[in-house]
Amino acid sequence: MRPLGRGREIAPGTIVAAHLHRSNALDVYDAWNEPRGCRVIAKTLRPDRLHKRGARARLVREGRLLLRLTHPHLVRAYEVHDVERPAIVVETLTGATVEHLAFDGGQPMRGVELANLGAHLASALRHLHAHGVLHCDLKPANVVAEHGRAKVIDLSHARPPGRMPPGNGTWCYMALEPVRGAWSTPPPMRGDWESCSSPPRSGPTPSLRSRRTWTSTTRSSTPACRSCGHAGRSSPAR
Numbered sequence: 049m050r051p052l053g054r055g056r057e058i059a060p061g062t063i064v065a066a067h068l069h070r071s072n073a074l075d076v077y078d079a080w081n082e083p084r085g086c087r088v089i090a091k092t093l094r095p096d097r098l099h100k101r102g103a104r105a106r107l108v109r110e111g112r113l114l115l116r117l118t119h120p121h122l123v124r125a126y127e128v129h130d131v132e133r134p135a136i137v138v139e140t141l142t143g144a145t146v147e148h149l150a151f152d153g154g155q156p157m158r159g160v161e162l163a164n165l166g167a168h169l170a171s172a173l174r175h176l177h178a179h180g181v182l183h184c185d186l187k188p189a190n191v192v193a194e195h196g197r198a199k200v201i202d203l204s205h206a207r208p209p210g211r212m213p214p215g216n217g218t219w220c221y222m223a224l225e226p227v228r229g230a231w232s233t234p235p236p237m238r239g240d241w242e243s244c245s246s247p248p249r250s251g252p253t254p255s256l257r258s259r260r261t262w263t264s265t266t267r268s269s270t271p272a273c274r275s276c277g278h279a280g281r282s283s284p285a286r
């Protein structure tokens with residue numbers, strides 16, 4: 049089923065400007081928010097996934113987490129709508145995803161810029177972890193670099209530490225615990241740090257021996273990711 053067209057209302061006062069991204073359960077829209085008089089990003093269930101109770105619960109949980117966890121390096125949420133078509137409305141980030149910068153012809157980051165990005169990510173993760181939340185899907189597509197500031201987006205896989213459902217996250221960036229469906233312990237909430245600091249996992253099956261050095265050669269031969277369908281990439285809003 050097609051995404052909502054331009055001019056359709058996603059949530060009260062939030063109108064579609066353009067469709068940006070589609071995943072297994074969700075559509076992400078560039079939208080106009082009438083009450084605030086500004087552009088926003090709206091995440092909602094795909095029209096053909098409205099009956100998926102798990103996806104609905106995850107979306108609403110993501111919105112509530114973002115409303116609660118305000119931080120300069122986490123995307124800011126404005127609204128959560130737990131209604132027939134659930135939706136979350138967040139601020140529009142105007143930068144580029146790190147994925148776009150690194151792989152899709154954007155300007156790769158170096159030196160001080162890269163060090164700042166690392167510091168911002170660490171700061172956001174520390175805040176999440178201090179509130180008992182693991183991100184569980186840290187990857188270049190879920191970090192936006194905006195005027196030298198990094199912002200983490202997409203808390204759709206976030207959860208407290210504990211037993212992980214196997215495959216919670218994006219395969220090629222997953223830490224070992226969620227690959228195994230195993231326990232992730234606090235502290236030090238190892239999984240998120242591992243996603244940050246390790247090269248992407250490669251190989252079509254969850255082989256624990258399949259890590260390889262992250263070079264352009266290995267990237268080009270990296271098979272499609274089980275979860276995201278890309279070789280560790282996806283790229284809508286740049």
Ligand SMILES: Nc1ncnc2c1ncn2[C@@H]1O[C@H](COP(=O)(O)OP(=O)(O)O)[C@@H](O)[C@H]1O
Pocket residue numbers: 068069070071074076089091123138139140141142145189190201202203204283284285286
């Ligand atoms: N706040 C935002 N500002 C700008 N672009 C965004 C924002 N949130 C999401 N996007 C774009 O939409 C894509 C998908 O959003 P994301 O929240 O990661 O959804 P999913 O859970 O489907 O992965 C992101 O990779 C990014 O390109």
Ligand SMILES: [Mg+2]
Pocket residue numbers: 189190202
């Ligand atoms: Mg994402």
